[in-house]
Amino acid sequence: MRKIQVDSLVPGMRLAKQVLGTNSEVYLNAGVILTSRYIRKLRELGFACVYVYDAFLEDVQVPEVQDVVHxxxxxxxxxxxxxxxxxxxxxxxxxxxxxxxxxxxxxxxxxxxxxxxxxxxxxxxxxxxxxxxxxxxxxxxxxxxxxxxxxxxxxxxxxxxxxxxxxxxxxxxxxxxxxxxxxxxxxxxxxxxxxxxxxxxxxxxxxxxxxxxxxxxxxxxxxxxxxxxxxxxxxxxxxxxxxxxxxxxxxxxxxxxxxxxxxxxxxxxxxxxxxxxxxxxxxxxxxxxxVAAYPIGTLVELNSREIGVVVETPKGFPTLPTVRVFVTAEEGWLPVPYDLSTLENCRFVVRVLEDEELAFIKKRFF
Ligand SMILES: [Fe+2]
Structure with missing residues (x-):
């Protein structure tokens, strides 16, 4: 599951979390396959982001974001x-x-x-x-x-x-x-x-x-x-x-x-x-x-040229997350990702990847 800008949604994506209004009215349910009409409606209602299942990242299993309050x-x-x-x-x-x-x-x-x-x-x-x-x-x-x-x-x-x-x-x-x-x-x-x-x-x-x-x-x-x-x-x-x-x-x-x-x-x-x-x-x-500088689910590239998704941020070190690495410069797209603590391994985030870049990277390796 990943948070994505409504502007980057394409028909066929599947919602991972229901989209709710202020009075808990359900605009769209989790599991719904997005059509261009739904995407247009989300935009009209002023939603900037939603959660979707990401087929590319299904193996990576990003943990669900836990809010500090329920x-x-x-x-x-x-x-x-x-x-x-x-x-x-x-x-x-x-x-x-x-x-x-x-x-x-x-x-x-x-x-x-x-x-x-x-x-x-x-x-x-x-x-x-x-x-x-x-x-x-x-x-x-x-x-x-x-x-x-x-x-x-x-x-x-x-x-x-x-x-x-x-x-x-x-x-x-x-x-x-x-x-x-x-x-x-x-x-x-x-x-x-x-x-x-x-x-x-x-x-x-x-x-x-x-x-x-x-x-x-x-x-x-x-x-x-x-x-x-x-x-x-x-x-x-x-x-x-x-x-x-x-x-x-x-x-x-x-x-x-x-x-x-x-x-x-x-x-x-x-x-x-x-x-x-x-x-x-x-x-x-x-x-x-x-406050985590890179919230769970953010795609990042490290100074070691490893690419992965943020799965956790240790308290007190907002810019040094633990990253589930699934692409390395030497081995390309890994069959089994690994978790890397940037705090413990002297790495740092050099940039945040845009949604479209993931599709581009995937194409390069498959
Ligand atoms: Fe104010």
């Missing part, structure tokens, strides 16, 4: 948040109080993350464009909780962080959608309106001071370049910095209406550059420890 928990968080935000929009100025089911879901996320300290985040997120805000908010929450657990926050602190991270962008409910989803560059005036969303969020979350402060400060940067207040180092809470960094990382790795997603290894490189500049170093480091 799929059902993630899905119920998305559904509950969606309901809360729709209600908020309807009730205009009423203060937001997260309903009991939602806080319960945040507790569940905290438990699942704390109980699995060795798990790395392997980006496996598949989302429809029109549901961006809900998926993004839940992703930011999961990333923030995993980074927070890495820093050593207590369960109580993680819960506070989780609720704030989940609701960090509620202020966007007040921004006109034509500005929020504008495909082109924003004008100066439009950006000034966008810059108001942390202030709106602070107002809406007035009954939850910690959540309000996270939402108000998630776009602040320690060098003073952030908005809306231009706060500096010492003035921005750890919770807000963790949420801000999670927000940047998730936005970089998502397909948006105005640009294509960055692969995680590129996004991590960009994050590294923000250390001591936008965010404090210990916070950036906590992210580097928990």
């Amino acid at each position: 799929e059902e928990t993630r899905r119920s968080a998305i559904g509950q948040l969606r309901k809360l935000l729709i209600d908020t929009e309807a009730s205009r100025d009423k203060a937001i109080a997260p309903p009991k089911e939602l806080t319960q879901t945040v507790y569940e996320m905290v438990d699942q993350i704390v109980e699995n300290p060795s798990r790395m985040i392997n980006l496996s997120d598949i989302r429809a464009q029109d549901e961006y805000l809900y998926h993004h908010s839940v992703n930011v929450c999961v990333l923030a909780l995993t980074a927070g657990a890495e820093i050593g926050l207590t369960r109580r602190q993680l819960f506070e962080l989780g609720v704030g991270a989940l609701l960090h962008d509620v202020g966007k409910m007040r921004i006109p959608t034509q500005i929020l989803n504008k495909p082109g560059r924003l004008t100066k005036e439009e950006f000034e309106i966008i810059k108001q969303h942390p202030i709106w969020a602070k107002h809406l979350l007035r009954d939850n001071p910690t959540g309000a402060s996270i939402a108000a400060m998630h776009h602040e940067r320690i060098n003073g370049e952030g908005y809306p207040y231009g706060l500096k180092l010492g003035e921005i809470s750890t919770y807000a910095q963790i949420t801000g960094l999670a927000d940047v990382f998730d936005a970089l790795t998502a397909d948006r209406c105005y640009r294509k997603a960055h692969p995680p290894h590129e996004a991590l490189e960009l994050l590294m550059a923000t250390g001591d500049y936008w965010f404090e170093f210990n916070i950036v480091n906590s992210f580097l420890a928990i």
